[in-house]
Amino acid sequence: MNIGTASELSGLPVKTIRYYEDIKLVKPARAQNGYRTYSDEDVLYLNFLSRARKLGFSVDECRLLLSLYNDSDRSSSEVKALALQKVDTIETKIVELTSMKNMLSKLAKSCHGDDRPDCPILEEIARGPLK
Amino acid sequence: MNIGTASELSGLPVKTIRYYEDIKLVKPARAQNGYRTYSDEDVLYLNFLSRARKLGFSVDECRLLLSLYNDSDRSSSEVKALALQKVDTIETKIVELTSMKNMLSKLAKSCHGDDRPDCPILEEIARGPLK
DNA sequence: CTTGACGTTCCTGTTACTGGAGGGTTTATC
DNA sequence: GATAAACCCTCCAGTAACAGGAACGTCAAG
Numbered sequence A, B: 001m002n003i004g005t006a007s008e009l010s011g012l013p014v015k016t017i018r019y020y021e022d023i024k025l026v027k028p029a030r031a032q033n034g035y036r037t038y039s040d041e042d043v044l045y046l047n048f049l050s051r052a053r054k055l056g057f058s059v060d061e062c063r064l065l066l067s068l069y070n071d072s073d074r075s076s077s078e079v080k081a082l083a084l085q086k087v088d089t090i091e092t093k094i095v096e097l098t099s100m101k102n103m104l105s106k107l108a109k110s111c112h113g114d115d116r117p118d119c120p121i122l123e124e125i126a127r128g129p130l131k
Numbered sequence C: 001c002t003t004g005a006c007g008t009t010c011c012t013g014t015t016a017c018t019g020g021a022g023g024g025t026t027t028a029t030c
Numbered sequence D: 001g002a003t004a005a006a007c008c009c010t011c012c013a014g015t016a017a018c019a020g021g022a023a024c025g026t027c028a029a030g
Helices: A003-010 A014-022 A040-054 A059-069 A076-109 A120-127 B003-010 B014-022 B040-054 B059-069 B076-109 B120-127
Strands: none
Touching (some): A003 A040, A014 A040, A040 B120, A059 A076, A059 B120, A076 B076, B014 B040
16 A cells, blocks of 8 residues: 555554654555555554554654564563653653643732733742742 | 853853854843853843743743843733643643553553563554554 | 646754864963 | 963754655546
């Protein structure tokens, strides 16, 4: 199948699929006319990549996951460790974002938000205790 | 003062301060020797930028906030709207991350994590219902 | 035989910096 | 007065993960 069909089946944009070939994640065959030709296995890999990316794995982590997926000798502990580490990273990010959100909400609440020019938000950002 | 001192006072790396000049966020004077010279006001702006960035505002949003900060005619509602919108964006991101985290935790829990090669994590990523 | 949908490559731009090369300046020390 | 350390400068390249667009080839339908 051509790249358009692979795109539909995997849910990945055509541009992204070409990019994944550029960085050697998925290696489709070529037809005589130069068109990329995707096998069912290629599409499986594209789906794998699409899902792993949605789970927050970086492209490089996806490369690793994919090689583990294709390595029948892998130990499942390796994959599990990667997943748990990712959970940790995500957790940290959530904590950071929550703190940012609380700070911003507090600032917004302290601002009357009308036509007058005095604005506690800006004042606090300029001199505030936001360290 | 020179850039090193401004860096200490603002907590921003020297490289970042130079970058902020490149993109015209802060415009220090120059001494005869070509060194950048920072006023107290410049340092105030650098601190403003540092804090606003930590609150999750993009550099372009910081540019806007800074111009609002310097505009004595601004209405506080404008700033408040920006802050609330940012809160919304952050909230959305938190929801997404939480969903990612839950999915990953579930996958990790289903994996025994020993030396055996069969790994539910990879199986689910490959064929799973992660849409 | 032409039109439109699809495919190709190549180049640029995005965000917000960071690292490094290759050089001048200043300050302190010997 | 020489030298070395600590500053400062500019410019160039690289990062992550694509997206947009130009300029062009190809294929199926009417």
